Amino acid sequence: MKQQNRVAAVDRKPTMNDVARLAGVGAMTVSRVLSGTVRVTAETRQRVETAIKQLKYRPNELARAFRGQRSHSIGLILPSLYDPFFATCAHAVATVAKERGYSVILTMSNGDPDTEYVEAEHMLERHVDGLVVIPSIFRQTRLTRSLFGRTPVVAFDRPLPDPAFDVVLVQNTAGARRMVEHLIEHGHERIAYMGLARSLFTINARFLGYRRAMRDAGLKEDSFFGCESEENTLRLLAEKLKGKNAPTAILTSNTLATRYVLSSIAHLGVRVPNDLAFAGFDDFDLADVISPPLTVVRQPTQEMGRVATNLLFDRITRGETPHLGSRIVLPVEIVLRRSCGCKHRTPVVIH
Amino acid sequence: MKQQNRVAAVDRKPTMNDVARLAGVGAMTVSRVLSGTVRVTAETRQRVETAIKQLKYRPNELARAFRGQRSHSIGLILPSLYDPFFATCAHAVATVAKERGYSVILTMSNGDPDTEYVEAEHMLERHVDGLVVIPSIFRQTRLTRSLFGRTPVVAFDRPLPDPAFDVVLVQNTAGARRMVEHLIEHGHERIAYMGLARSLFTINARFLGYRRAMRDAGLKEDSFFGCESEENTLRLLAEKLKGKNAPTAILTSNTLATRYVLSSIAHLGVRVPNDLAFAGFDDFDLADVISPPLTVVRQPTQEMGRVATNLLFDRITRGETPHLGSRIVLPVEIVLRRSCGCKHRTPVVIH
DNA sequence: CTGTTAGCGCATTCAG
DNA sequence: CTGAATGCGCTAACAG
Numbered sequence: 261m262k263q264q265n266r267v268a269a270v271d272r273k274p275t276m277n278d279v280a281r282l283a284g285v286g287a288m289t290v291s292r293v294l295s296g297t298v299r300v301t302a303e304t305r306q307r308v309e310t311a312i313k314q315l316k317y318r319p320n321e322l323a324r325a326f327r328g329q330r331s332h333s334i335g336l337i338l339p340s341l342y343d344p345f346f347a348t349c350a351h352a353v354a355t356v357a358k359e360r361g362y363s364v365i366l367t368m369s370n371g372d373p374d375t376e377y378v379e380a381e382h383m384l385e386r387h388v389d390g391l392v393v394i395p396s397i398f399r400q401t402r403l404t405r406s407l408f409g410r411t412p413v414v415a416f417d418r419p420l421p422d423p424a425f426d427v428v429l430v431q432n433t434a435g436a437r438r439m440v441e442h443l444i445e446h447g448h449e450r451i452a453y454m455g456l457a458r459s460l461f462t463i464n465a466r467f468l469g470y471r472r473a474m475r476d477a478g479l480k481e482d483s484f485f486g487c488e489s490e491e492n493t494l495r496l497l498a499e500k501l502k503g504k505n506a507p508t509a510i511l512t513s514n515t516l517a518t519r520y521v522l523s524s525i526a527h528l529g530v531r532v533p534n535d536l537a538f539a540g541f542d543d544f545d546l547a548d549v550i551s552p553p554l555t556v557v558r559q560p561t562q563e564m565g566r567v568a569t570n571l572l573f574d575r576i577t578r579g580e581t582p583h584l585g586s587r588i589v590l591p592v593e594i595v596l597r598r599s600c601g602c603k604h605r606t607p608v609v610i611h
Numbered sequence: 612m613k614q615q616n617r618v619a620a621v622d623r624k625p626t627m628n629d630v631a632r633l634a635g636v637g638a639m640t641v642s643r644v645l646s647g648t649v650r651v652t653a654e655t656r657q658r659v660e661t662a663i664k665q666l667k668y669r670p671n672e673l674a675r676a677f678r679g680q681r682s683h684s685i686g687l688i689l690p691s692l693y694d695p696f697f698a699t700c701a702h703a704v705a706t707v708a709k710e711r712g713y714s715v716i717l718t719m720s721n722g723d724p725d726t727e728y729v730e731a732e733h734m735l736e737r738h739v740d741g742l743v744v745i746p747s748i749f750r751q752t753r754l755t756r757s758l759f760g761r762t763p764v765v766a767f768d769r770p771l772p773d774p775a776f777d778v779v780l781v782q783n784t785a786g787a788r789r790m791v792e793h794l795i796e797h798g799h800e801r802i803a804y805m806g807l808a809r810s811l812f813t814i815n816a817r818f819l820g821y822r823r824a825m826r827d828a829g830l831k832e833d834s835f836f837g838c839e840s841e842e843n844t845l846r847l848l849a850e851k852l853k854g855k856n857a858p859t860a861i862l863t864s865n866t867l868a869t870r871y872v873l874s875s876i877a878h879l880g881v882r883v884p885n886d887l888a889f890a891g892f893d894d895f896d897l898a899d900v901i902s903p904p905l906t907v908v909r910q911p912t913q914e915m916g917r918v919a920t921n922l923l924f925d926r927i928t929r930g931e932t933p934h935l936g937s938r939i940v941l942p943v944e945i946v947l948r949r950s951c952g953c954k955h956r957t958p959v960v961i962h
Numbered sequence: 963c964t965g966t967t968a969g970c971g972c973a974t975t976c977a978g
Numbered sequence: 979c980t981g982a983a984t985g986c987g988c989t990a991a992c993a994g
Contacts, residue, residue, distance in 0.1 A: 287973090298979080301979070319971090322737065326671075351719065358719075364716065367715065549901075637964065637966075671988075679990095
């Protein structure tokens with residue numbers, strides 16, 4: 261019976277000491293070869309590298325993190341991954357982290373402040389070097405600066421109440437406002453805003469833009485924040501459309517609301533844009549495939565995730581936690597398709 | 612000037628020893644209070660807990676993992692998070708991990724075998740207790756059992772070549788086959804299969820189901836695997852529809868292909884299901900909102916992620932890495948809406 | 963019931 | 979240029 265290679269027979273994972281012994285050098289020399297920070301004789305390096313390969317040695321990042329007071333990982337807390345918007349954000353964050361050689365620890369808050377808090381604590385226990393988070397609910401979140409100590413935290417998509425946190429947002433208010441102005445240019449005067457709970461920062465910010473545009477035009481606002489379910493939305497839209505001051509145009513607060521309204525519109529047999537013009541906030545994958553193609557405010561989703569993560573790495577690198585965080589607001593685009601009444605054969609993008 | 616609380620003035624994070632000192636006990640006692648595995652006098656426990664609160668002590672999970680040879684984290688490698696299908700999988704995996712008190716380290720392969728390999732190595736360096744992965748490309752993946760040593764790995768959605776890996780799949784072939792049979796029942800004889808690259812396991816498996824159904828019915832197959840872009844798909848569909856043996860029904864391989872075909876259909880002004888019946892593999896959010904609502908094979912996406920992750924935890928708990936992995940195949944459903952020619956007002960789900 | 967010792971794998975500090 | 983000692987924070991094993 262052939263003897264097992266002694267090397268492979270070792271049960272536990274090889275350590276730096278194993279490598280050093282095999283190469284006939286000290287552990288430090290191995291460490292130096294690995295890190296490359298200090299000069300080592302070519303011949304010694306060679307011996308070490310051979311030993312590493314022979315043992316299939318892999319540095320223990322856990323030990324390294326433990327020792328070095330730097331975990332080379334960041335935390336990412338999102339409400340959910342079911343929403344493609346959040347998933348896209350996550351992709352962007354993870355991509356930037358990878359570029360920096362960092363790992364991402366992912367967790368979801370489900371939009372619940374308590375879960376969010378507990379998960380943030382877990383991240384802290386894991387000694388993440390920093391945290392990127394899409395906060396749960398503005399008025400209810402338990403995330404405070406003191407919770408995190410010196411660990412940098414960047415919020416994005418939605419702000420955190422404590423201004424000490426950095427935050428990256430998009431032009432929610434301005435975007436909604438411009439969209440409404442466009443609808444007004446189409447001649448609409450009865451424009452409704454349909455959204456999810458106003459307690460969500462983005463939904464509210466967009467509403468404010470809607471309201472501003474309506475007021476500036478001397479029009480009466482007509483908004484509804486109960487689009488939490490398909491049923492509710494259908495019921496409401498049916499009512500609205502039946503009334504004698506029925507809206508002739510609608511702006512939805514986000515993709516979920518858009519989806520519900522779209523479904524309701526189909527149920528009710530309303531024709532878009534003839535019976536009702538329609539625009540949504542947040543672009544999505546099938547927006548230009550459905551009929552008619554949907555006019556939307558497009559937010560720079562990936563960009564937002566990238567900017568937030570880069571900002572976090574700035575903080576990590578500099579090691580400072582300023583008293584007042586940065587507030588970065590990214591521009592949105594208006595994508596004119598046909599649901600608003602435009603006749604463009606292909607989308608027109610306004611910056 | 613009021614003196615800063617001595618406790619808060621400490622710069623570094625408090626350690627177990629700090630707590631022990633403050634409570635006037637040994638570090639082990641603190642450890643025991645925390646773990647709760649050994650009995651401690653109520654009074655002592657009280658003192659320790661007070662000290663913990665006072666110092667805002669948080670156990671260092673890094674040290675614990677390092678010491679305990681168990682990182683309490685699992686790795687998750689996905690091709691991408693842009694695809695809502697993958698994102699849904701990720702959500703399921705992360706949810707199960709959270710239930711078990713585990714962290715998830717997330718990374719993307721971008722469908723590239725080399726990236727996948729490098730990322731797997733990173734996971735190993737981080738000493739994840741296990742790995743859940745949606746592999747890149749069957750014939751090209753470099754993920755082998757020997758790479759991982761004793762670290763358990765579960766593949767899902769797509770298998771890995773090495774049968775030593777556990778894998779969780781859905782009924783790709785049977786699902787496609789039944790869908791085609793349904794199309795045949797509608798009287799179609801020229802049914803086309805349109806898909807992405809056949810090198811992808813799922814796309815190929817579904818094609819096999821399509822082919823089987825066609826052959827069993829004595830029909831001629833007509834398939835195309837170039838739906839990698841909107842342009843390609845449009846060009847191809849236009850050609851196909853122009854030909855004298857133009858298909859009267861189409862089955863698409865997945866949501867991306869469905870999207871491209873949908874867009875092409877809109878461009879070409881083809882009416883569904885009158886001019887062309889249409890069914891897709893994989894349900895998606897707007898499938899029942901578009902017009903006509905789309906008939907699809909629905910796969911149990913979340914369930915697949917959950918099952919895979921639970922299987923992984925089984926392996927982790929048992930500490931065994933069997934020579935032959937399990938192969939779990941989850942059932943799919945046929946969701947009959949209207950694009951196939953059915954008249955149902957609401958979807959009919961066939962199990 | 964509680965304290966002491968020791969060591970997980972690595973890299974900083976200090977010698978040689 | 980290289981090696982030895984030391985300790986990061988925690989917990990198993992052993993004493994007391």
